[in-house]
Amino acid sequence: MTTSDGLLAATIRDESGRLVTALYRRFGDFDVAEEAVQGAVVEALTQWRRDGTPRRPGAWLMTAAQRNALDLLRARGRQARATERLAGPPGDAPPFAGGALHDADDRLPLLFACCHPALAPDARLALTLRAVIGLTTPQIARAFLVNEQTLAQRIVRAKRKIVAARIELKVPDDLDERLADVLAVVYLAYNEAFVSSTGSTHDRDLGADAAWLSELVARSLPERAEAWGLAALLRIQHGRAAARFTATGDLVLLRDQDRSLWDGTAIKRAGEHLERAASLRSPGRYQLQAAIAMCHAEAPSWEGTDWLQIVTLYGVLIREDPSPVVRLNGAIALAQLGPRQAAVALADLDTLEPQLAGYHLWHAARAELLRLNGRDDGAEAADRRALELTSNDAERRLIQTRLRRHPLTDGS
Amino acid sequence: MKYVLMFTHDPAQLAGVSEEETQAVYGKVYAWFQENGAVFADTGAELQSIETATTVKHGGVVVDGPFNEAKEVVGGFSVIDVPDMDAAIALVKTWPQLTLPGVAVEIRPMVEDYSQFE
Numbered sequence: 001m002t003t004s005d006g007l008l009a010a011t012i013r014d015e016s017g018r019l020v021t022a023l024y025r026r027f028g029d030f031d032v033a034e035e036a037v038q039g040a041v042v043e044a045l046t047q048w049r050r051d052g053t054p055r056r057p058g059a060w061l062m063t064a065a066q067r068n069a070l071d072l073l074r075a076r077g078r079q080a081r082a083t084e085r086l087a088g089p090p091g092d093a094p095p096f097a098g099g100a101l102h103d104a105d106d107r108l109p110l111l112f113a114c115c116h117p118a119l120a121p122d123a124r125l126a127l128t129l130r131a132v133i134g135l136t137t138p139q140i141a142r143a144f145l146v147n148e149q150t151l152a153q154r155i156v157r158a159k160r161k162i163v164a165a166r167i168e169l170k171v172p173d174d175l176d177e178r179l180a181d182v183l184a185v186v187y188l189a190y191n192e193a194f195v196s197s198t199g200s201t202h203d204r205d206l207g208a209d210a211a212w213l214s215e216l217v218a219r220s221l222p223e224r225a226e227a228w229g230l231a232a233l234l235r236i237q238h239g240r241a242a243a244r245f246t247a248t249g250d251l252v253l254l255r256d257q258d259r260s261l262w263d264g265t266a267i268k269r270a271g272e273h274l275e276r277a278a279s280l281r282s283p284g285r286y287q288l289q290a291a292i293a294m295c296h297a298e299a300p301s302w303e304g305t306d307w308l309q310i311v312t313l314y315g316v317l318i319r320e321d322p323s324p325v326v327r328l329n330g331a332i333a334l335a336q337l338g339p340r341q342a343a344v345a346l347a348d349l350d351t352l353e354p355q356l357a358g359y360h361l362w363h364a365a366r367a368e369l370l371r372l373n374g375r376d377d378g379a380e381a382a383d384r385r386a387l388e389l390t391s392n393d394a395e396r397r398l399i400q401t402r403l404r405r406h407p408l409t410d411g412s
Numbered sequence: 413m414k415y416v417l418m419f420t421h422d423p424a425q426l427a428g429v430s431e432e433e434t435q436a437v438y439g440k441v442y443a444w445f446q447e448n449g450a451v452f453a454d455t456g457a458e459l460q461s462i463e464t465a466t467t468v469k470h471g472g473v474v475v476d477g478p479f480n481e482a483k484e485v486v487g488g489f490s491v492i493d494v495p496d497m498d499a500a501i502a503l504v505k506t507w508p509q510l511t512l513p514g515v516a517v518e519i520r521p522m523v524e525d526y527s528q529f530e
Contacts, residue, residue, distance in 0.1 A: 117474035118466035118497060157463055161476075164464045165521040166413045168496040 008048050009204050011057040012041050013212060016134025017107035019065050024110075024169060027069055031159045032076075034131045036069035037061075041134045105220040107132060109169040111213075114158075115182045116167050123158035124185050125192070126151055133209050143206050144192050179221065183230050183286065186214050190234050194241075211238045218273065228277035229287030232270045236293040239266030250401075251394040255302035267297045288317040292333075307336040324355040328365055335369050342372040360389035364399060414453055414522040415500045417490045419507070425514025433512070440508035448503060453493040466497065468504050469516045478518060491522070 016037050023033035040061050054060040114128040129135040137155065141148040161167070172178045193206035211234040218227040243257035252258075274294060277287045292313045299305035314330035328349065335345035346369040349362070356362035363386035370379035380403065387399045426434075445452075465478035494500050500519050509515045 116497075118476055118501070120476040123476075161464050165415075165466065165519075166496045168498060170498070172498055173502070 005049070006205075007053055007057075008044060009209075011053075011061070012044065012134040013209055015058050015061050016041060017110050017132040019062060020131050021106055021110050021169065022062075023065060023069050027073065029073070030113075030162050030169070032069050032072045034159060035072055036065045037134065038130060038136065039068040040064035042136055045136070105216055107216065108220045109171055111182055111217070112171055112178060113162060113167055113169045115178075115185045116162075117178070117181055118165065118167060119158050119161060120154070123154045124181070125188050126155050127158045128185050128213075129189060129209075130155060133213060135204060135206075135209070139204055143204070175221075176224075179217075179224055179227065182217060183214075183226060186210055186217065186234075187230060187286070189213070190237065194237065207234075207238045207241055211235050215273075218276075222276075223280065225277045225280035225282040226284040226286050228273045228280070229284055229290050232273035232277060233286050233290035233293060235266050235270035235273060236290060236297050239263040239270065240297065245394065249394060251398040253398070254296060259301070262297065267294075270294065270297070283316075283320075285317060285321045288313055288320060292317070305336070307333060311337060324352045325359075325361075327352060328356065328362060332365055332368070335372055339373075342369060345369055346373055358389065360386045360395070363389065367402075413496060413500075414491055414493050414524060415497075416520045416522055417492060417500075417504060418486050418518040418520065419488045419490070419509070420486050420516050420518065421509070421512070422514030423485065426512060429512055437508050437512060444506065444508050448492075448506075451492045451494050451503065453491045464521055466501070466519050467516055468501060468510070468519070470510060470513055472505050472510065474501060497521075 019037045019040070020030075020033050023036055024030050027033060043064050044057075044061060048054070048057075111128065111132050114131055115124045119127070126140055129140050130137065135143075137152050138148055140146075141151050144151075187210075190207060190210035193210060211231070214227070214231040214234045218224070218231040221227050240257070240262045242263065243259065243261040244252055246252060270290065271294060274287065274290050277290070292310055295306050295310050295313070310333045311330070314326075314333050318326055318330055331345040331348040331352075334348070335342040346366075349366055349369055352362060363382045367379040367382035367386065370376070370382060383399055383403050387396060387403070390396050390399065466474065466476060467478065468474050492500065492503065494503060497519070504510075504517045504519060507515075507517055510517070
């Protein structure tokens, strides 16, 4: 990514949600507002690369988006109505339903609308990425390896529902319940980007976008512990991203990562978020995951990791979120404590078979624990099964490498 | 904004509920209609297409999509007039029968602005 592309991405991320909100307030049509901003983003992507960044990028985007909105309204034959609205006093625009939270970031109502439970879960993610942080449909499709046309349809349907069913852009009264939906979408945005990223060049750093969004939510709702927990988690994960891939795009496991590549500033900031979350005394799954990630981030090496602390945190996390994937990760941590615990961990893992037999990482984890327990023959079969099930190139290469080098190197 | 509420239930699941509990809920239902009388509008509505449906399920869980499994049946309709979808969901969540298993209420916006079809 070039510097100018980086600046472009950051400007779009900062401005697009604001612009959608502003245009919606002005024209009273969510679909027009979102479409107009999306058009401006696409124009910026080509023009700024060709002509350089304008002196006032935010104003440039606003002008382009406004012109697009008027064009769209004209094309849809609704210009008369919009013009009437524009002619009236500013108070005629739809009320900006921020309510008591008027100090909060003005992108928050938009985010809550995009993550509304009345929208299909996969549409919530796509719409959030487009309307709130200004990703284009092709960018989303590339990042999540989905068909562009299907994705475009999904977004159109979601927008139609927002308009037809009157889902307002506002911070809801049942904040706690709805915040969980928002945090789930932001987490998914990071996680999907993390999983599908193959180290190849993207024109947007989606991990950075998701971490930024998590901090925006936390700053806007500073009394919500889980919002800070998620912000901490994503900041740590992203802070370690540079060590996850080799120059050739191969995955590097945590134990083999060059820890000097980790971003100390990001990890420090994550620590502050985590302290802030802890001070609110309302523990939850994001905070616990962040605490586990922080143990890794502060460890000098894989061997020098405080595994006991991590296993303890997993115990609490599993009570909070007993999903099979969390239990899988808990078992891997437990196995690091010693041979006796490695045997228990393998037994734990085997109880997850009914739920995870189709999940490549279950087989990969099982291969690892079988090796730790001295059962190399079973390990190779498990690795082969993982290889069959993975759809990710980087993961496939990692497993192939492990199959090739074993039993030459692994004396652990 | 007008929304049609479609009150649905699964007869098989309701069969397991005691007569006593059913009566208690019915008592609350009457009170609910009294309490919320102001938001009820007239009937005879044309509905938006099926993709615009949102369903609130037993326990207050909100999901997208219509409530269309064949084993469940529509027990009745109402039309409400409230500011937006959140207000409709908030009202429906207080529907006393949602405490019973197999009960769900579909919320569907009514077509009010016919210019969208022009």
